[in-house]
Each structure stands twice: as C-alpha cells, then as structure tokens.
Amino acid sequence: MTQTNEKIGFIGIGLMGHGMAKNIVEKGFPLTVVAHRNRAPVEDLVSRGAVEAASLEEVARGCTIIFLCLTGSPEVAAAIAALKPGLRAGSVIVDCSTSDPTVTQRIAVELAAIGVHIADAPLSRTPKEAWAGTLDCMVGAEVDIFARVQPVIATWAAKIVHIGGIGDGHRMKLLNNFLSLGYAALYSEALALSRKVGIPVAEFDKVIRGGRMDCGFYQTFMGYALEGNREAHKFSLSNAYKDLRYVESMANAATVTTTMASAVKNSFAVAMANGGNGAADYVPHLSDFIARANGIE
Structure with a gap:
C-alpha cells in the first residue's frame, strides 16, 4: 500500500x-x-x-x-x-x-x-x-x-x-490534439479521394502501414476505416470539435493565423452539422461523414 x-x-x-x-x-x-x-x-x-x-x-x-x-x-x-x-x-x-x-x-x-x-x-x-x-x-x-x-x-x-x-498543460494538450485531429482529417479526405479514384481502402493501407507515414494514431484510426471496429479509438466527434474550437481561441489570443487548424475544425463541423452523435460517433467515424460529403457511401 x-x-x-x-x-x-x-x-x-x-x-x-x-x-x-x-x-x-x-x-x-x-x-x-x-x-x-x-x-x-x-x-x-x-x-x-x-x-x-x-x-x-x-x-x-x-x-x-x-x-x-x-x-x-x-x-x-x-x-x-x-x-x-x-x-x-x-x-x-x-x-x-x-x-x-x-x-x-x-x-x-x-x-x-x-x-x-x-x-x-x-x-x-x-x-x-x-x-x-x-x-x-x-x-x-x-x-x-x-x-x-x-x-x-x-x-x-x-x-x-x-x-x-498553470495553463501550460492545457496549452500543450491543445497543440497535441491539433496534430492528432489533423491526422484524422487528412486520413478521412485521403480515403475519400482514394475510393473516388478507384483505390480500395485495403490497398491504400498496404502502402501506408509499416512505412514512414505509419503511426499509432493511423493504426487506431484504420481499426475502424479498414476493419469496421467502431470502438477502435473512443474519443467522440463532439469532444474533438470542442477541442479544435479551443485551439482557434488560443491562436486568436496569440494573434496566430489558423489556416490549418480552422480547416481541420471545419472537417469536424461537417460531421457535427450532418448528424454526428456525441455519444456514439468517435473520431475515426469522421471518414464516413467526409465520404458522404463526396457522394460515397
């Protein structure tokens, strides 16, 4: 004890x-x-x-x-x-x-x-x-x-x-989440484009997995996009959207342009505006909303 x-x-x-x-x-x-x-x-x-x-x-x-x-x-x-x-x-x-x-x-x-x-x-x-x-x-x-x-x-x-x-932990956390949620937005758009041009998700994954662009976040994200595990990364879309709004607020206070951060936030805004459920939809599910926005089921 x-x-x-x-x-x-x-x-x-x-x-x-x-x-x-x-x-x-x-x-x-x-x-x-x-x-x-x-x-x-x-x-x-x-x-x-x-x-x-x-x-x-x-x-x-x-x-x-x-x-x-x-x-x-x-x-x-x-x-x-x-x-x-x-x-x-x-x-x-x-x-x-x-x-x-x-x-x-x-x-x-x-x-x-x-x-x-x-x-x-x-x-x-x-x-x-x-x-x-x-x-x-x-x-x-x-x-x-x-x-x-x-x-x-x-x-x-x-x-x-x-x-x-005091406050520096929260500042660093927002920077961390900007990076991870930025990955989610990139992966979602890349997967939609991949499917649009005729490259299946499984083939996409064969190239990325194990290469220089692979990482732990990619693997949990693809646990849903590739394997269909809805609970592969249990962090809600609503919390992600909230965190990205905090990132923008922090940047505004520091007079920093948010070209990338705002684009990432808007990817999650698409999901929230189109029925994203804070209790049941997690970050990897963003890929579905971006796919549907591009006419892909």
Missing part, C-alpha cells in the same frame, strides 16, 4: 476517468468518488476500496487532492463552484480535462484567493491505456504542487511531462 497523507477525490468517472480512478485506488491511495448519471463505475470503484460521497461539497471537505476529468471548461467551472464551499486551504484541484487555458488561469486566480492550488494535467491516449495505467500526461503547475500530485498521476500515467506553469 502507498504511504501517504493525501486523500484523493475523483470527479468524472467516464470513459477515461473510470480507469484512472481504478488505478489510484488499487495502487494504495484513499479515494472518494461521486456519482453523476451512470452508477456502474461508482459501484465498481467502491468494490475496489473507494468511498462514495453524496455531493461535490462532501468530496471537497474530505480530500486534499481532487481530480477532475470532465468534458471541458464549462463543466470544470461548474464543478469547482460546487466544490468551493467545502474546499480547505492547501488543497489541490487537478484538472485532467481538455480545457481552455484562459479559463484555467482565471480559475487559478479565484482559487488562490481562498488558498487552494490548481494544476492542469490533461491526458493523451485512450480508455484502454487509462485502464492499464499507461496514459501520457502533460502538467502545468508550480514546482511544489507538481511534486505533490506527481505520485498520484503516476498511478495512471506512464509518461508524465511537467510542461511549465
């Missing part, structure tokens, strides 16, 4: 959070969780040794480090507002969501006024790695706060990079 004085709270035990929380409690940290809509993850975590709280305020009163793994900045801001009455000076909020860094910095100022710290620690990879404890994590935090949260993060992340100060 891990020897620690820290008491961990976890809010947002969805696709990613469930596996992360599982690793925290199984590797010896005392863990408190709270239910949202789906009770199954709560019941699983309680069976592994976690404690269920009745409210976010109760989580705040009983924990010294509280992880958030939510959809985006509006949900994070709402959760912190609900936590605030119970937060104690010296406690730490760790935001693992992909959030808008300008909001992260504003929240940091609000929390500092009551003696509460914040770290941004967004993730890379998929629910499979969350369950295995092998996620990538990029952290924005003051040095002493990073030292406190790093042992807990290490229960679910194999690669941890301390990027810099």
Whole structure:
C-alpha cells in the first residue's frame, strides 16, 4: 500500500476517468468518488476500496487532492463552484480535462484567493491505456504542487511531462490534439479521394502501414476505416470539435493565423452539422461523414 497523507477525490468517472480512478485506488491511495448519471463505475470503484460521497461539497471537505476529468471548461467551472464551499486551504484541484487555458488561469486566480492550488494535467491516449495505467500526461503547475500530485498521476500515467506553469498543460494538450485531429482529417479526405479514384481502402493501407507515414494514431484510426471496429479509438466527434474550437481561441489570443487548424475544425463541423452523435460517433467515424460529403457511401 502507498504511504501517504493525501486523500484523493475523483470527479468524472467516464470513459477515461473510470480507469484512472481504478488505478489510484488499487495502487494504495484513499479515494472518494461521486456519482453523476451512470452508477456502474461508482459501484465498481467502491468494490475496489473507494468511498462514495453524496455531493461535490462532501468530496471537497474530505480530500486534499481532487481530480477532475470532465468534458471541458464549462463543466470544470461548474464543478469547482460546487466544490468551493467545502474546499480547505492547501488543497489541490487537478484538472485532467481538455480545457481552455484562459479559463484555467482565471480559475487559478479565484482559487488562490481562498488558498487552494490548481494544476492542469490533461491526458493523451485512450480508455484502454487509462485502464492499464499507461496514459501520457502533460502538467502545468508550480514546482511544489507538481511534486505533490506527481505520485498520484503516476498511478495512471506512464509518461508524465511537467510542461511549465498553470495553463501550460492545457496549452500543450491543445497543440497535441491539433496534430492528432489533423491526422484524422487528412486520413478521412485521403480515403475519400482514394475510393473516388478507384483505390480500395485495403490497398491504400498496404502502402501506408509499416512505412514512414505509419503511426499509432493511423493504426487506431484504420481499426475502424479498414476493419469496421467502431470502438477502435473512443474519443467522440463532439469532444474533438470542442477541442479544435479551443485551439482557434488560443491562436486568436496569440494573434496566430489558423489556416490549418480552422480547416481541420471545419472537417469536424461537417460531421457535427450532418448528424454526428456525441455519444456514439468517435473520431475515426469522421471518414464516413467526409465520404458522404463526396457522394460515397
């Protein structure tokens, strides 16, 4: 068992959070969780040794480090507002969501006024790695706060990079997602063009796979496009679209042109405007929407 004085709270035990929380409690940290809509993850975590709280305020009163793994900045801001009455000076909020860094910095100022710290620690990879404890994590935090949260993060992340100060983790995450979602847009358009000119997906894949243009993201993307596995990469179209809007916002604040980022965002906007279901459609399914936009079934 891990020897620690820290008491961990976890809010947002969805696709990613469930596996992360599982690793925290199984590797010896005392863990408190709270239910949202789906009770199954709560019941699983309680069976592994976690404690269920009745409210976010109760989580705040009983924990010294509280992880958030939510959809985006509006949900994070709402959760912190609900936590605030119970937060104690010296406690730490760790935001693992992909959030808008300008909001992260504003929240940091609000929390500092009551003696509460914040770290941004967004993730890379998929629910499979969350369950295995092998996620990538990029952290924005003051040095002493990073030292406190790093042992807990290490229960679910194999690669941890301390990027810099508050907000830098979220900035790096947006850059990371711009690249990965840019790949998705490129693959989708290339596959549509390939089919239009008479090259089947299987033949396309024979050339790319194992060559210089191959990568892990390509392989999970093609798990759907080639093999039909709808759950090959479980990251929703709606979250992807949200992240790309955050990329544009960050670029706007930095006065950077977004020729590529906006084009990628618009590829996902096509999917969202044509029936993309946030709960059931994942990033590799973008290939279907781009195909249909080009008259391909």
